[in-house]
Amino acid sequence: MTDTWLKRWLYTTNHKDVGILYFFTSLYFGFVGAILALLMRAQLAAPGSNLLSAAYYNQALTMHGLIMIFWFLSPVALGLANYFVPLQIGAKDLAFPRINAMSYWIYLAGGILAVLSFFVPGGTANAGWTTYQPLATLALGTGPTLAYLGMVLLAASVTLGSVNFMVSIIWLRATGMTLSRLPMFTWFMLFTIIAMLFAFPTLIAAFVLASTDRILGTVFFTSTSIQPSILWDNLFWFFGHPEVYIVLLPGFGIIANILPAFTGRPLAAKNAILISTGLVVIPLSFGVWMHHMFLTGIPVSLQGAFSIATIAISIPFDVITLSFIESLVRGRVKFATPMLFALGGVILFIIGGITGVFLSSPVLDRAFRGSYFVVAHFHYVMVGAAIFGIIAGIYYWLPRMTGRMYNEKLGKWHFAISFIGFNVLYFPMNLLSDMPRRIFTYPNQGDWATLNAMASVGAFIFSGAQILLAANLLYTWFRGPIAPANPWGSPDLEWTSHVEGIAPIAESGAAPPTGGWIGQLSGPPQGHETQSRGGAVGHYGHLSSRPIQISIGALVFLIGAAFYPSISGVAGLVVGAGAVVYAFWGWAKDDIEGKFVVPPEDVGDRWPFASVPKLKLGIWVFLSSEVVLFGSFLGAYIFIRAASAQWPAAGSIHEIPLGTFNTLVLVTSGLTMFLALQSIRKGDRRGLLTWMGVTFVLGAVFMGVKVSEWFNLGGSGFVLADPAMSLASSAYYIIVGLHGAHVTAGLLVMAYLMKKTSMGTYTKDSHEAIENFGLYWAFVDIVWCFVFPLFYLL
Amino acid sequence: MxxxxxxxxxxxxxxxxxxxxxxxxxxxxxxxxxxxxxxxxxxxxxxxxxxxxxxxxxxxxxxxxxxxxxxxxxxxxxxxxxxxxxxxIEIPNDPNAVHIGVQAFQWGWTFTYPDGKTLLNNLTVPADRTVILNISSKDVFHSFGISMLAVKEDAIPGKVNQLWFLVPDPGVYKNAIRCFELCGVGHAFMVADLTVVSQSAWDTWMGS
Amino acid sequence: MKSIVAVGVWAYMVLAVVAEVETFYLTTSFATVASVVTVLATSQAVAVVLFYMQLKDEQGSLRLFALIPIMFLSALLIAMLASLGGK
Known part of the structure; x- marks a missing residue:
């Protein structure tokens, strides 16, 4: 029994189970982040206090930010999305269940790295969650390295998750679930996911560069000749501003989703809300990041342009807010706990949004930049609006997740104390516009002492209130009265399995009246033994040990990387890489042996990508995010070139004839891969094998030449250690190396595909994998078309 | 407030x-x-x-x-x-302006005056004249701010940023200057004084 | 798509690479090389996306979707370089 229980949670690929895992894990990280915040507020309660030293304070503020934003806020929303998006769209699961489990385990591995980083000598990262350079890189020690590698893992997990959700929401909607009927939470998750898809790759690029600086000694952020601070600011805030909406929108989606249940009338101006968010907020969110850089010495004209873009982004939010308010008009407003949190969230968002308008002015920013005014602003948005919205969602969906009702009285107290505590905590910070943020102590000057004392009192009230949330969760779980199947009278599919015009789905949406967390288990546990073999019983029992194996491998690998070049570090790298390869091999083996088969989905509504098969859509979505990843690396390189006065002359380092030859080799492999695809389209399996073999050889030649080039370059003094060469070699080895890693991964996949071809898997009518791999290989080809001239000819 | x-x-x-x-x-x-x-x-x-x-x-x-x-x-x-x-935020084109160099470091400010003199953590300026600061950093990202004048500009290694202000009357303002970007353990104590002197006192001081 | 078209695309790719390298050898002007390379590399990317990745045969919505990251990236690149300019 225990064995089955453990296996269920470790190997599950079921969206509800994974959602529950996300939910509890993120609550844990939220708890850690809150403790760090309370430590800071205790320290700041009085001027001149020395509860925490400056060093500990800096670590606390850094990890509070990173953990709250990346390991609590987004994942708690992803947990709810995991559970409810498939239910809301009438899908049996997400599009790629194993990748979903892998997203969770990689997220957890990243979190473990972040938590571990506290316990190494010297402590953890201490340069703020914004990780401003070069401070962050100059702070030595393994702790920050672990934390930053944790960030890389987290971002990888988010990217996988975004691809998965994107494809699921497009492809797995039940028949009749047209986009116009999509519930608001799913809509907003779709917007969130699109922003994640294109924002997180830049974060990966930034933290990979920062990590290689720490581990391998590259000089992206330590060479002061290239304005490393500006490079970091651009990469970080290009990600960082969309991130604000990534954090905010799930909460808004929940508010929009649940308002009708408590007003008895439909949401007002639903289409206006969708257009505002999808067509204005999301695209514009990628064009406002420089308001974080008004004071970095960028040209005044650029400040003006970004000021206009920033102030413009408040217009769609005005529409959203006013539509929420209009949604109350001529309804019958019921003040249940979810509704209180939703309305409270809207009120706090109004305050946070309006202080944001102040920050759009470069002139006013001369006073606010780096002060507590900024702290107040983003907490009103990210805690006020986002968290209040998410708490509303937790109460709203608890009956569905546990089959039991929460305690309404306790919930109302929770809201009242939270709302008061929140304002006592953050409103004083609005008034502290002359106090720098991130100082661990302050003199008794002006009204600083009073306002800080207030904020500290508020912090303890606000976090104390969350004990009521925990109590209510436990009460619901163990004692709550059995919930009716649809306690809110909601018209959405997660509550009612039958909605007019939508085909009924296999898994009934109604909550069985049992209690406990409702995940994949709905039958007797012995079902699992049979389910894990061949999937005879249906999709719900599909267990896979591979996601957690991959995640453990990645964890060990990155711990090794942080301790590189010590012996234990190298051992970690080798063991971790081995484990990852082993797990992927096992994954492929499961596929070949048919151990894990995702049953085909029922035909549903798939506009606007109806003619694109599921996996192919996944590849396109993934590649679109890879475009931003490579674009960020190459953008960083172009920035470095533009910023540096001196650069080794083109042709003086790299052998152009050899590079040209290699380029032609890769270009040719693009053709041969296409011919391989053409062969199998005609049903010519032999031709497929031949052309793929040629592609493989060309790819291998390309990598061989690359490796020999690297050896020669290393031998001829093109090394990081040479100050004249350090920048050029940093950029070359890391970016070209990253491309090489993509080619190598492609070679491994090709070997697998050739094995499957020789087994006779692919036919004239079924060769999706070949086509999808062809997309990847062509993309790698494209990247090289830019890398070659940028590094060899310019 | x-x-x-x-x-x-x-x-x-x-x-x-x-x-x-x-x-x-x-x-x-x-x-x-x-x-x-x-x-x-x-x-x-x-x-x-x-x-x-x-x-x-x-x-x-x-x-x-x-x-x-x-x-x-x-x-x-x-x-x-x-x-x-x-x-x-636009630097005025004032031929009469006084240019002073500011170099941030962990953790303090060095001010370099037109006659080449340097002062640590003390910005002395003449009253009623446009002052233009050329701000840079020796090590990490700092931010130079004088709250009571509503001016602030980042101090970034490898880059010189400018800000300007004008104070009509002489006066001494203790700890009026602060760093506004996390720059390490000394961030909280990275303060400097602003001393505004009369034009004649400034001329005398420049001559010395 | 016929295989002969694919071979044609390949020929164009090869020509573009040769043209890039030739430009490098023929001129010492950085700006010339940079602009020729930008144009040719972009044209190569478009050729590969349209033909080898067969985006030209896909739904219009997917073509639009593929443009989104390009749009965001252009914003990043342009503003990033602009942020280098002094006051």
Whole structure:
């Protein structure tokens, strides 16, 4: 029994189970982040206090930010999305269940790295969650390295998750679930996911560069000749501003989703809300990041342009807010706990949004930049609006997740104390516009002492209130009265399995009246033994040990990387890489042996990508995010070139004839891969094998030449250690190396595909994998078309 | 709320006008919108099964249109005010200006004066003359801010940023200058004094 | 798509690479090389996306979707370089 229980949670690929895992894990990280915040507020309660030293304070503020934003806020929303998006769209699961489990385990591995980083000598990262350079890189020690590698893992997990959700929401909607009927939470998750898809790759690029600086000694952020601070600011805030909406929108989606249940009338101006968010907020969110850089010495004209873009982004939010308010008009407003949190969230968002308008002015920013005014602003948005919205969602969906009702009285107290505590905590910070943020102590000057004392009192009230949330969760779980199947009278599919015009789905949406967390288990546990073999019983029992194996491998690998070049570090790298390869091999083996088969989905509504098969859509979505990843690396390189006065002359380092030859080799492999695809389209399996073999050889030649080039370059003094060469070699080895890693991964996949071809898997009518791999290989080809001239000819 | 601005310098005058403009409309907007929310929430609260007819239409384009129009007018006016205040952040072309170099380091400020003299953590400037600071950093990212003048600019290694101000009257302001970007364990103590001296005292000091 | 078209695309790719390298050898002007390379590399990317990745045969919505990251990236690149300019 225990064995089955453990296996269920470790190997599950079921969206509800994974959602529950996300939910509890993120609550844990939220708890850690809150403790760090309370430590800071205790320290700041009085001027001149020395509860925490400056060093500990800096670590606390850094990890509070990173953990709250990346390991609590987004994942708690992803947990709810995991559970409810498939239910809301009438899908049996997400599009790629194993990748979903892998997203969770990689997220957890990243979190473990972040938590571990506290316990190494010297402590953890201490340069703020914004990780401003070069401070962050100059702070030595393994702790920050672990934390930053944790960030890389987290971002990888988010990217996988975004691809998965994107494809699921497009492809797995039940028949009749047209986009116009999509519930608001799913809509907003779709917007969130699109922003994640294109924002997180830049974060990966930034933290990979920062990590290689720490581990391998590259000089992206330590060479002061290239304005490393500006490079970091651009990469970080290009990600960082969309991130604000990534954090905010799930909460808004929940508010929009649940308002009708408590007003008895439909949401007002639903289409206006969708257009505002999808067509204005999301695209514009990628064009406002420089308001974080008004004071970095960028040209005044650029400040003006970004000021206009920033102030413009408040217009769609005005529409959203006013539509929420209009949604109350001529309804019958019921003040249940979810509704209180939703309305409270809207009120706090109004305050946070309006202080944001102040920050759009470069002139006013001369006073606010780096002060507590900024702290107040983003907490009103990210805690006020986002968290209040998410708490509303937790109460709203608890009956569905546990089959039991929460305690309404306790919930109302929770809201009242939270709302008061929140304002006592953050409103004083609005008034502290002359106090720098991130100082661990302050003199008794002006009204600083009073306002800080207030904020500290508020912090303890606000976090104390969350004990009521925990109590209510436990009460619901163990004692709550059995919930009716649809306690809110909601018209959405997660509550009612039958909605007019939508085909009924296999898994009934109604909550069985049992209690406990409702995940994949709905039958007797012995079902699992049979389910894990061949999937005879249906999709719900599909267990896979591979996601957690991959995640453990990645964890060990990155711990090794942080301790590189010590012996234990190298051992970690080798063991971790081995484990990852082993797990992927096992994954492929499961596929070949048919151990894990995702049953085909029922035909549903798939506009606007109806003619694109599921996996192919996944590849396109993934590649679109890879475009931003490579674009960020190459953008960083172009920035470095533009910023540096001196650069080794083109042709003086790299052998152009050899590079040209290699380029032609890769270009040719693009053709041969296409011919391989053409062969199998005609049903010519032999031709497929031949052309793929040629592609493989060309790819291998390309990598061989690359490796020999690297050896020669290393031998001829093109090394990081040479100050004249350090920048050029940093950029070359890391970016070209990253491309090489993509080619190598492609070679491994090709070997697998050739094995499957020789087994006779692919036919004239079924060769999706070949086509999808062809997309990847062509993309790698494209990247090289830019890398070659940028590094060899310019 | 911060009330320590020096009243007379031009940068604070411009800033104050702009800030109160934003504050007035910002407060008005929040009060109106939050009141609307509370008003409707109370007015349309559920009173059992009775009560007015519930609407079933979802479209509310009228409200949307009005919202967009009002938002655009207020926000463009705000943006206009901001652009009109760009004098605060554009460096004036004043031949009579005093140029002073500022180098931030972990953790303090070195000020280099026109005659080559340097002072640690003490910015001395002549009264009633435009002062232009050329700000850079020796090591990491700092941010140089004088709250009472509403001026601030980042101090970035490998880069020189400028800000300007003018203080009409002499005076000594302890710890008026602070670092506003996390720069390591000494961040909280990275302060400097601002000393404003008369033109004659400045000339004497420059000559010495 | 016929295989002969694919071979044609390949020929174009090869020509573009040769043209890039030739430009490098023929001129010492950095700006010339940079602009020729930008144009040719972009044209190569478009050729590969349209033909080898067969985007030209896909739904219009997917073509639009593929443009989104390009749009965001252009914003990043342009503003990033602009942020280098002094006051």
């Amino acid at each position: 911060y009330s320590g601005f020096l009243a007379t310098p031009p940068t604070t005058a411009t800033y104050d006008y702009l800030f109160y403009w934003y504050l007035f409309f910002g407060t008005a907007a929040s009060v109106v919108v939050i009141s609307l929310l509370v008003f409707f929430m109370v007015k349309y609260r559920s009173r059992g099964d009775g009560g007015p007819e519930i609407v079933h239409k979802t479209e509310g384009w009228k409200v949307v249109l009005v919202t967009v129009l009002i938002s655009i007018s207020i926000l463009s006016a705000a943006e206009y005010q901001t652009f009109a205040s760009f004098g605060n």
